[in-house]
Amino acid sequence: MIRLNDLKVSYRIGNRVIDAVDGVNLTIPDNCIVGIAGESGSGKSTLMKAIYGDIQQPMYLSRGSIDYGLKGTDGKPVTTANIGKEWFKTVSYIPQSSMNSLNPVIRIREQFIDFPGTDSNKKRVLERARQYIGKLGLPPEAMDSYPHQLSGGMRQRVMIALATFFQPELIIADEPTTALDVVVQKEILMLLMELQEQMGNTILVVSHDMGVHYQVTHKMLIMYAGRVVEYGDTESVFADPQHAYTRMLIDSLPTIGDDSMRGVMASAAGASGDRAYDAQPVLVEVKPNHFVAQSTAAKTLVAGATL
Amino acid sequence: MGLLSFIAKRIGLYFVVLFIGLTITFMLPRLMPINPVDGYIGQLQSRANGTLTSEAIAEMRVTLEQLYGLNGNVFVQYVSYLKRIVFSFDFGPSFTYYPQPVSAMIMNALPWTLGLLLTSTVIAWTLGNLVGLVAGYFHKKKAASILEFVGILLYPIPYYILAVSMLLLLAYIFPIFPLSATFPVGQMTPEKFGMIIYNSLLPGITLVLAGFGWNILSMKALTVATTEEPYVVYARLKGASNWTRMTRYVFRNALLPQVTALALSLGMVFNGALLTEMIFSYPGLGLVMRTAANGGDYNVLYGAITISIISVATAGLVIDLLYPLLDPRIRHK
Numbered sequence: 001m002i003r004l005n006d007l008k009v010s011y012r013i014g015n016r017v018i019d020a021v022d023g024v025n026l027t028i029p030d031n032c033i034v035g036i037a038g039e040s041g042s043g044k045s046t047l048m049k050a051i052y053g054d055i056q057q058p059m060y061l062s063r064g065s066i067d068y069g070l071k072g073t074d075g076k077p078v079t080t081a082n083i084g085k086e087w088f089k090t091v092s093y094i095p096q097s098s099m100n101s102l103n104p105v106i107r108i109r110e111q112f113i114d115f116p117g118t119d120s121n122k123k124r125v126l127e128r129a130r131q132y133i134g135k136l137g138l139p140p141e142a143m144d145s146y147p148h149q150l151s152g153g154m155r156q157r158v159m160i161a162l163a164t165f166f167q168p169e170l171i172i173a174d175e176p177t178t179a180l181d182v183v184v185q186k187e188i189l190m191l192l193m194e195l196q197e198q199m200g201n202t203i204l205v206v207s208h209d210m211g212v213h214y215q216v217t218h219k220m221l222i223m224y225a226g227r228v229v230e231y232g233d234t235e236s237v238f239a240d241p242q243h244a245y246t247r248m249l250i251d252s253l254p255t256i257g258d259d260s261m262r263g264v265m266a267s268a269a270g271a272s273g274d275r276a277y278d279a280q281p282v283l284v285e286v287k288p289n290h291f292v293a294q295s296t297a298a299k300t301l302v303a304g305a306t307l
Numbered sequence: 308m309g310l311l312s313f314i315a316k317r318i319g320l321y322f323v324v325l326f327i328g329l330t331i332t333f334m335l336p337r338l339m340p341i342n343p344v345d346g347y348i349g350q351l352q353s354r355a356n357g358t359l360t361s362e363a364i365a366e367m368r369v370t371l372e373q374l375y376g377l378n379g380n381v382f383v384q385y386v387s388y389l390k391r392i393v394f395s396f397d398f399g400p401s402f403t404y405y406p407q408p409v410s411a412m413i414m415n416a417l418p419w420t421l422g423l424l425l426t427s428t429v430i431a432w433t434l435g436n437l438v439g440l441v442a443g444y445f446h447k448k449k450a451a452s453i454l455e456f457v458g459i460l461l462y463p464i465p466y467y468i469l470a471v472s473m474l475l476l477l478a479y480i481f482p483i484f485p486l487s488a489t490f491p492v493g494q495m496t497p498e499k500f501g502m503i504i505y506n507s508l509l510p511g512i513t514l515v516l517a518g519f520g521w522n523i524l525s526m527k528a529l530t531v532a533t534t535e536e537p538y539v540v541y542a543r544l545k546g547a548s549n550w551t552r553m554t555r556y557v558f559r560n561a562l563l564p565q566v567t568a569l570a571l572s573l574g575m576v577f578n579g580a581l582l583t584e585m586i587f588s589y590p591g592l593g594l595v596m597r598t599a600a601n602g603g604d605y606n607v608l609y610g611a612i613t614i615s616i617i618s619v620a621t622a623g624l625v626i627d628l629l630y631p632l633l634d635p636r637i638r639h640k
Binding site: 106107 | 545548555560563633636
């Protein structure tokens with residue numbers, strides 16, 4: 001179980017401070033896939049970086065903390081300070097631009113062993129890796145290939161193989177299927193779901209694609225302007241969105257024969273608008289396991305939307 | 308398959324370049340308004356106070372035209388010119404040092420030039436890349452910007468000023484190196500070899516300094532750009548060490564354009580030779596070319612030009628054939 005306690009993550013640029021994630025309280029249970037949605041600039045990627053522990057200038061944690069509730073390879077609890085040692089062992093990562101995330105001039109097998117692993121015997125690790133990628137639908141020769149010799153789907157499988165090889169407790173997937181065509185996209189998502197079921201770990205999936213969230217995730221987190229506006233079981237969020245912004249996101253999924261997009265975009269202008277729309281939103285549990293940000297402003301929106 | 312056709316194409320291109328180069332060298336003197344034979348005869352005539360008979364002049368003209376390869380029409384001359392150069396590497400005799408053959412003069416001077424300039428170019432390239440890599444990889448650190456400063460300081464100094472200053476500083480004010488170096492000829496002995504190395508140090512250091520700055524700046528810029536590449540960021544998030552990322556990720560990728568730059572600067576070696584060898588009185592091809600240009604020794608001049616064309620084209624060929632070793636995207640198409 002991962003707990004974010006009033007987490008605030010900021011960027012310092014010159015004299016300016018930008019709060020990209022602004023007071024997030026969240027509990028992510030074990031053994032589930034959590035989808036994170038929200039527009040560009042809503043703070044999803046910053047939140048993911050903070051959870052992954054990739055905190056570098058000019059980004060910093062300005063308030064709050066993260067309880068991972070995980071034990072590292074050395075048996076000590078994982079914290080923001082020591083998480084760097086646990087990368088790809090306890091916590092791992094599937095990058096956004098998976099197409100360019102493999103070094104073009106070295107072979108795949110070398111990219112399996114050029115970081116500190118759990119086993120110092122590289123030969124043994126490679127032997128295991130060769131078997132492992134077979135299970136992920138890759139031919140064993142893929143290990144001896146250079147990245148440009150693999151297709152986009154194969155490369156993404158390699159990324160998933162790398163991320164899941166040490167059976168991590170938490171995987172962060174930052175738009176893992178953005179660059180892929182729909183058929184490959186589906187295969188990759190199925191693979192992720194399968195692996196999650198086998199490993200029983202937690203996967204955080206960032207995506208712009210509400211269709212992906214609907215198919216893959218158990219829980220949904222909707223972010224807007226650095227805050228969580230809605231969080232709950234995916235089915236419940238999709239069936240009965242409580243926040244106007246969530247509704248807009250769901251409604252923006254194009255449906256065949258539906259030409260009502262103009263109306264949706266108009267209401268989006270109402271939902272977004274001023275960043276200081278809400279001083280301190282509080283997540284209120286409207287249904288079991290389904291939270292929505294509420295305050296005076298949000299309430300009117302929600303009320304306006306339901307009426 | 309892709310690799311084989313790459314190599315075949317590149318070698319084919321090499322011969323095309325050589326052929327075009329040789330053709331231009333053949334055409335150039337024939338496009339000049341002065342006839343070297345007339346000029347030479349005029350010179351002799353004035354030296355002999357006009358006492359040469361017209362028979363003697365006619366005889367001399369035939370001999371000289373033979374020496375210059377001017378018998379027959381242009382096409383016949385062209386074919387025999389190509390034949391002489393391709394099959395026997397013969398540029399005719401030198402006029403200033405008659406009857407010494409030009410090819411022998413070039414072959415004497417070439418090892419000096421190549422030894423000094425290739426070595427110093429490669430050293431400057433290697434050092435510049437290493438310093439540039441460190442300066443670029445740690446570009447956010449203060450200490451690294453000192454390394455970059457070295458490049459910014461050295462790069463804009465014109466070579467002749469650098470060379471003269473070095474000569475003044477290290478041979479005149481602090482006489483560590485000889486002001487006018489002597490380079491022993493003949494049979495190589497260990498003492499002679501040591502003397503040559505010692506006397507070549509000053510021009511060598513100057514050449515390295517001159518080439519070093521550009522390599523630092525170029526490699527630094529490439530490194531900074533490469534550190535932002537998604538695969539380097541991903542390697543960091545994988546937990547790969549700084550050393551692994553710097554050497555296997557950033558260096559391997561940033562090196563590729565620098566290899567092309569090396570090929571280009573090897574091509575410039577003969578440009579450098581002229582100035583370096585004049586300033587340091589170094590007995591290479593540059594000095595031979597200068598003497599030939601001053602004395603109107605056409606055969607030597609065209610021989611030297613031909614040899615520079617061959618060397619530059621060969622350097623480019625070698626580098627291009629090395630490229631697939633560094634970039635698997637060319638090797639496995």
